Amino acid sequence: MLGTIKDPTLFLLFGSVGLLLFGSIGYGIYTTVGPSSHKLRDTIQEHARMHELGIAHGHNGHNHNEAEHIH
Secondary structure, three states: OOOOOOOOHHHHHHHHHHHHHHHHHHHHHHHHHOOOHHHOOOHHHHHHHHHHHOOHHHOOOOOOOHHHOOO
16 A cells, blocks of 8 residues: 655656656747747758768868868
């Protein structure tokens, strides 16, 4: 037989954490598929496109720490 919990502190703690967790997940889903989702940009696709064009990372002829670059 399980005893009853007389102190609601643990219940309130888990309830608060659960509410924050599910609220964050719900907000993320709403942001992704909600009415303003058409305003979102795909920054990874934009970055890949900049690589294809050769303009990513500011490689414009300046000597930026050549030890970090592999040519």
